[in-house]
Amino acid sequence: xxxxxxxxxxxxxxxLGFLIAFLWSVKNGQFDDKYxxxxxxxxxxxxxxxxxxxx
Amino acid sequence: xxxxxxxxxxxxxIKEKIIDFSNDKYTxxxxxxxxxxxxxxxxxxxxxxxxxxxxxxxxxxxxxxKLELKFMNVDTTLxxxxxxxxxxxxxxxxxxxxxxSERLTSESKKLYYRLGIAGFAFGNIMLLSFPxxxxxxxxxxxxxxxxxxxxxxxxxxxxxxSASDYFISAxxxxxxxxxxxxxxxxxxxxxxFMRSIFEIxxxxxxxFFDSMTGLVFFLLTGRLFQNKTYESLNFERDYKSYFPLxxxxxxxxxxxxxxxxxxxxxxKMNIRHNEIIPADSILMRGDGLxxxxxxxxxxEAVSLKVGDKIYAGGKQVGGAIDAEVIKEVSNSYLTQxxxxxxxxxxxxxxxxxxxxxxxKYFTFAVVSIAVISFxxxxxxxxxxxxxxxxxxxxxxxxxxxxxxxxxxxxxxxRIFGRNxxxxxxxxxxxxxxxxxxxxxxxxxxxxQIGSExxxxxxxxLSEEEINILLSVTxxxxxxxxxxxxxxxxxxxxxxxxxxxxxxxxxxxxxRLGSKTxxxxxxxxxxxxxxxxxxxxxxxxxxxxMINDSVKGYFSFSNKYRDGLYDLVERLRRKxxxxxxxxxxxxxxxxxxxxxxxxxxxxxxxxxxxxxxxIESLKAEGEHVLMLxxxxxxxxxxxxxxxxxxxxxxxxxxxxxSDGILDSKSFVLLDKFLDFSRTSIKVIKINFAIxxxxxxxxxxxxxxxxxxxxxxxILMPLSSISVVIFSMxxxxxxxxxxxx
Numbered sequence: 001x002x003x004x005x006x007x008x009x010x011x012x013x014x015x016l017g018f019l020i021a022f023l024w025s026v027k028n029g030q031f032d033d034k035y036x037x038x039x040x041x042x043x044x045x046x047x048x049x050x051x052x053x054x055x
Numbered sequence: 056x057x058x059x060x061x062x063x064x065x066x067x068x069i070k071e072k073i074i075d076f077s078n079d080k081y082t083x084x085x086x087x088x089x090x091x092x093x094x095x096x097x098x099x100x101x102x103x104x105x106x107x108x109x110x111x112x113x114x115x116x117x118x119x120x121k122l123e124l125k126f127m128n129v130d131t132t133l134x135x136x137x138x139x140x141x142x143x144x145x146x147x148x149x150x151x152x153x154x155x156s157e158r159l160t161s162e163s164k165k166l167y168y169r170l171g172i173a174g175f176a177f178g179n180i181m182l183l184s185f186p187x188x189x190x191x192x193x194x195x196x197x198x199x200x201x202x203x204x205x206x207x208x209x210x211x212x213x214x215x216x217s218a219s220d221y222f223i224s225a226x227x228x229x230x231x232x233x234x235x236x237x238x239x240x241x242x243x244x245x246x247x248f249m250r251s252i253f254e255i256x257x258x259x260x261x262x263f264f265d266s267m268t269g270l271v272f273f274l275l276t277g278r279l280f281q282n283k284t285y286e287s288l289n290f291e292r293d294y295k296s297y298f299p300l301x302x303x304x305x306x307x308x309x310x311x312x313x314x315x316x317x318x319x320x321x322x323k324m325n326i327r328h329n330e331i332i333p334a335d336s337i338l339m340r341g342d343g344l345x346x347x348x349x350x351x352x353x354x355e356a357v358s359l360k361v362g363d364k365i366y367a368g369g370k371q372v373g374g375a376i377d378a379e380v381i382k383e384v385s386n387s388y389l390t391q392x393x394x395x396x397x398x399x400x401x402x403x404x405x406x407x408x409x410x411x412x413x414x415k416y417f418t419f420a421v422v423s424i425a426v427i428s429f430x431x432x433x434x435x436x437x438x439x440x441x442x443x444x445x446x447x448x449x450x451x452x453x454x455x456x457x458x459x460x461x462x463x464x465x466x467x468x469r470i471f472g473r474n475x476x477x478x479x480x481x482x483x484x485x486x487x488x489x490x491x492x493x494x495x496x497x498x499x500x501x502x503q504i505g506s507e508x509x510x511x512x513x514x515x516l517s518e519e520e521i522n523i524l525l526s527v528t529x530x531x532x533x534x535x536x537x538x539x540x541x542x543x544x545x546x547x548x549x550x551x552x553x554x555x556x557x558x559x560x561x562x563x564x565x566r567l568g569s570k571t572x573x574x575x576x577x578x579x580x581x582x583x584x585x586x587x588x589x590x591x592x593x594x595x596x597x598x599x600m601i602n603d604s605v606k607g608y609f610s611f612s613n614k615y616r617d618g619l620y621d622l623v624e625r626l627r628r629k630x631x632x633x634x635x636x637x638x639x640x641x642x643x644x645x646x647x648x649x650x651x652x653x654x655x656x657x658x659x660x661x662x663x664x665x666x667x668x669i670e671s672l673k674a675e676g677e678h679v680l681m682l683x684x685x686x687x688x689x690x691x692x693x694x695x696x697x698x699x700x701x702x703x704x705x706x707x708x709x710x711x712s713d714g715i716l717d718s719k720s721f722v723l724l725d726k727f728l729d730f731s732r733t734s735i736k737v738i739k740i741n742f743a744i745x746x747x748x749x750x751x752x753x754x755x756x757x758x759x760x761x762x763x764x765x766x767x768i769l770m771p772l773s774s775i776s777v778v779i780f781s782m783x784x785x786x787x788x789x790x791x792x793x794x
Contacts, residue, residue, distance in 0.1 A: 005201065012179065012205070019175040026167045032160055036117040039094045040101070 060327070061141070063301035063312030064134040072300070072314070073149055074133065081111065082133065083125040086147035088140070089287070089706030091120055100145065107131055107139050120287040120706070122147070150296040163282065170275045173217040176209040177268040181767075183209075187261040188764050203255035206264040210248065218244055218271045236414040236457050239421060243452030244270065250445040263449060266766045270454050273774045277461035281481050283468045288705060288715055290479040294368065294390050294686055297349070297708045298333045302326070305377065315384050322380045326371045328532075334380045335387040338363050341376035342557075344533060345369035348498055349685040350389055351637040351661070355611075356534050358561075368686055373532050392662045392690050409485055409735065410460045413742060414453065421451040428757040439759050446761035450752035454770060455745030455777040459738050462781035467734040470789045475717035476727055477705060483713045486697045488731040490680040492672060493626060494691070496665075497636035497646075499684035500701050502613035503718075509538045513599070513607010520601055523572050525549035527565035531557055535597055539574070539609055562597075573600040580605065613642060615649070618722035623649050625725045631677075635660050635668060637687050666690030680728075686710055726792055733792075737784050741777050748773035 025031065063069055074084045091100065096115075100122050103110045109130030114123045122145075126136055140147055183202045218241075225241035228234065244267060251262030289296070303310040305323040315333045318324070323339065326332055332345070343359030350368035359365060365378055367387035384390060425447040432440035464481035471478055478484065495501050516524065526549040528540040552565040561582075562575010573583060580598045596608040626632060633655035634646060640658045650656060657668065665683075669691045672679050681688070681695030684702060689710035692698030700709035701716050709715050716724075752769050755761045 008183070008201075008205070011182070015175060015179055019171060022171045023168060026164055026171070031164070031167055033116045033118060036097060036115050039097050039117070042094070043098055043101070 061134050061137050063303075063314075064137055065132075066301060066312045066314065068314045068317065069301050069312070070133055077128075079128065081125055081127050083112075083123070084133070084136075086122045086124065086137075086140070086149075087120060087287075088122050088145045088147050089120055089704075090145055091115065091117065091122075096145070099143065103139070106143070107136065110136065118286050149300055166275065166279055166282070169217040169220075170272070170279060173213050173268060173272040173275055176213045176217075177265070177272045180206050180209050180264045180268050184261060184265045184763070184767070188767070200255075200258070203262065206262060207252060207255060210251070210264045210268060213268045213271050214244065214248055217275065221274070233411070234415040234418050235411045236453065239414060239418045239451075239453045240270075240274065240457055242418070242422075243448060246445050246448040247452070250449065261763050263763050263766055265763070266449065266770050269767070269771055270452060273454055273771070274457055277458040277465075277778075281461035281465040281468075283465055283472070283481075285472065285477045285715075288477055290713070290715070291711050292708060293393055293689070293711060297331070297368070297686060297710075298384070299331055302330075302333055318380055318384060320380055320383060324378050324380060325375065326378060327375045328371060328373065331370050332365050332367055332378065334367050334384045335382040336365050336367075336378035336380045338365055339377040339379050342373050343376055343378075344371065344373035346372045346534075349687070351687050353498065353638050358533075372534065389662065389686060392666070392686075395663070395666060395690060409738060410456065413456065417453055417456065421447065424451070424753060424757065431757075432759065442761075443757055443759045446756035446759070447753060450756045450761055450766060450769065451749050452770070453745070455748060455773040456742060458774055459741035459745065459777050459781060462778050463734050463737045463741065463785055466782055466785045467730065467789075470730070470785065470794055471727060474723055474727070474794050475705070475720040476699075476714060476723070477716075478714040479712075483697060484731050484734055486678075486713070487680065487728060488735045489678045490630060490697065490728055492631045492633070492677040493680045493682065494669065494672070494695065495632070495634050496681075496683035496685070496688045496691070497634055497642070498613070498638055500682050500688075501619055501634070501649075502615055507534075507538055507611045508614045509542045510610050510612070511542070511599075511607055512610065513605075516606065519570075520606070521547065522549050523552075523565070523567040523570050523601065524574070524599070526552045526567055527555065527563055527572050527574060530555045530565065531563050533557075533563075535609075535611065536563060536574075538611065539597070570602055574598070612645065616718065616721050620649060622722050622724060627651070629725075630728075633657070635665050635691070637661070637665075662687040662690055666694050669694040682716075682724075684709070723794065726794055729792060730789060730794055733788050734785060737781060737788070740784075741780060744780060745773060745777055748776075 074082055076083045088100070091097070097117055100115050101113050103113045103124070107126075107130075110124060110126045112123070112125035115121070116123070122140075124136065137147060137149070183205055186202065221237045221240045221244065224235065225237040228238060247263050247267040247270070251264050251267065254260035254262045298315060301312045301314050302318065303325040304313045304318070305311075305325055310325055313322070318334055324332070324334075324336060338359050338361050340361065343363060343365060344356050345359060345365060346356045347353050347366070347369045349370070350366065356372055357369075364381075366389060367382075367384065368389045382388075425444050428447055429440050429444040432443050461481070464484050467484050468478055468481050471484075478487075521543050525540060525543055525547060528536040529549065530552055531537075550567055552567055554564075554566040556564045558564075558575070558579065562573060562579035564571070564573050564575075566572070573580060574597060577596070577598055580600055583600075584603070596610045598608045599606045623632065632650055634650060634657070636642075636656075636658050637660050638658065643656065643658065646656055657664075660668065665688060669679055669681055673694070673696070679695045679697075681691045681698045682701055683689075683692050683698070684700060688698075688700075692700060692710055692712045697714070698712045699714040699716050700712040701718055701721060702709050703718050705715055705717050748769065752761075752766075752773075755765055755769075
């Protein structure tokens with residue numbers, strides 16, 4: 001039975017990882033605009049000068 | 056070529072107001088561009104560097120219709136960038152007022168954080184409670200306790216972070232002696248938490264953390280759903296966003312673009328065609344032809360002579376004029392409206408909401424059932440008494456009650472939005488459902504601005520006469536001349552007038568070959584002939600005279616919106632209607648046909664009169680819906696229980712209001728009102744459903760049989776069925792009435 005404790009520990013760590021990823025993505029502004037990025041991905045030109053991040 | 060003059064963008068004062076950030080290398084700016092509408096727009100706006108290499112970064116937020124730009128100061132200027140945008144068809148709306156979208160984003164981010172944490176805890180606690188659900192908790196006592204402690208750990212952030220808003224709101228409500236819906240929620244959550252802690256620490260049970268976190272998760276989901284916002288629309292605009300940012304001031308001999316809050320009494324302004332006059336002033340030079348339709352509701356442009364007073368907010372539609380400022384912008388006739396107390400009141404009213412009214416009775420009922428069952432069991436066993444007491448509070452937690460309104464109203468908001476009625480928030484729906492009295496503004500609301508109907512009465516005109524009429528009217532920029540010209544133009548060609556003359560405010564005169572044409576007001580013709588031949592009944596018309604003989608006259612009438620007659624017919628049966636107009640009484644008979652005698656009609660109403668009229672209606676206990684469009688309605692819109700602004704284009708300027716209605720959907724007004732009442736009915740049916748669940752749950756609770764698994768099944772089941780009922784019934788009913 002003790003193996004289940006290890007498994008619980010792992011599952012919690014994995015879940016926590018996803019939670020942190022979610023919180024980070026909200027903080028990063030990935031939920032601010034839910035439309036434009038979906039269109040932007042279809043433009044195939046590489047932008048010459050644009051910066052990588054918006055901040 | 057850009058349509059506008061952007062020289063004022065070189066003025067550092069004005070630049071300062073509109074840019075986000077600037078250093079010696081680059082400048083960044085966020086622009087609102089209402090004309091972007093498709094994915095190709097996004098492509099071109101994000102590839103602006105191909106058109107102007109000085110632009111180093113551009114990024115579109117399509118839903119907010121915003122463009123974020125960065126450009127190098129050495130390569131280009133703000134003015135060049137704006138002119139570029141204008142010339143490719145994306146004219147930015149430049150106003151000095153900073154919007155509050157930043158604050159909104161941080162609010163909605165917080166909701167996502169709370170929801171994420173609650174969802175995380177909910178899922179994991181369910182997982183850890185599985186042994187308990189399957190009845191294998193007897194296994195090893197070590198793992199049982201471990202799961203229990205882990206659950207406590209997971210529930211803590213939900214209690215202190217995710218659910219904190221409910222505690223704060225309940226506390227605030229109680230302090231004002233209001234039992235709002237958050238009181239039973241907060242009570243339920245805290246009882247759930249304490250009982251669970253007690254059970255786990257004492258080893259007597261598994262606790263109800265799954266129900267508690269699930270409850271918070273569902274409640275937050277409801278809140279997320281309710282928070283539908285129309286990010287590209289602005290419901291809070293005042294006159295500042297209608298007025299220009301800058302105006303040309305004549306200093307010695309040159310023109311100087313000056314920010315309008317820097318204008319002082321005595322400044323001379325140079326106003327060109329189609330520019331808005333930002334301050335009360337006196338006409339110094341040129342022919343004033345001022346369109347006040349947006350400000351006073353007068354449909355017709357007013358002709359002014361040198362020395363006449365011009366009120367702020369009017370739009371010059373003739374040639375360029377010079378005017379001297381006599382009052383600063385904030386003290387002008389129109390802008391004074393914003394000093395009225397209506398604009399200072401805080402409109403938040405907690406007691407109004409339907410859920411809060413019910414929750415008062417609900418809370419008292421639940422607490423008394425809990426107390427009664429406590430005393431009932433107290434004789435037998437103190438432990439069971441405490442168990443039933445807490446079980447009642449847990450199971451009766453008004454999750455379904457609290458979810459009903461957010462989902463029903465949230466979905467109604469979406470249905471309205473699909474039909475081009477954009478409401479500020481879901482509370483407006485309930486206010487809308489109580490409407491008893493509807494007040495319409497005339498110009499621009501029930502009539503269409505810029506589409507006057509011209510009618511000619513008199514002897515029929517020959518082609519030769521039409522030729523000279525077209526020829527003469529082509530010289531004038533007066534709206535009436537333009538309308539008459541449009542009436543006859545079609546495919547006709549016309550010759551060039553000789554001896555053209557225009558007398559402002561009176562009429563035009565021109566000669567073509569042997570024929571002399573006069574077109575103008577009755578007094579204009581009378582003065583010319585030196586007699587009083589014009590009949591009284593055509594005094595307000597425009598008279599046409601060719602070679603000293605009066606041919607006939609043109610009468611102008613407002614064009615009412617399509618379907619207005621049928622709409623009024625439908626509305627009349629259910630509501631009291633009235634019309635407020637800033638215009639004169641010339642349309643009274645026309646309107647009489649539309650609005651029968653018992654409905655009020657008031658003419659010559661100033662913006663303040665309109666506000667006062669609504670206030671007095673409210674004092675009589677009426678629940679008023681005000682429909683308006685212009686700045687002159689701003690006070691009335693704000694003061695009505697619900698104020699809805701009507702516009703030809705939702706991205707145009709509209710004064711502050713509770714909702715924006717696209718004029719195309721104007722005829723659906725009665726359906727919107729009907730459906731708002733339907734929504735409230737759906738909420739009430741939902742309350743009944745949630746009471747049924749509560750009766751089942753309470754019967755478990757008062758008999759002392761509530762186990763965590765029953766709570767964990769009943770709670771989500773009731774929530775989900777309420778949500779499904781809300782969504783399905785609102786969608787179905789909206790289809791049935793044709794929204």
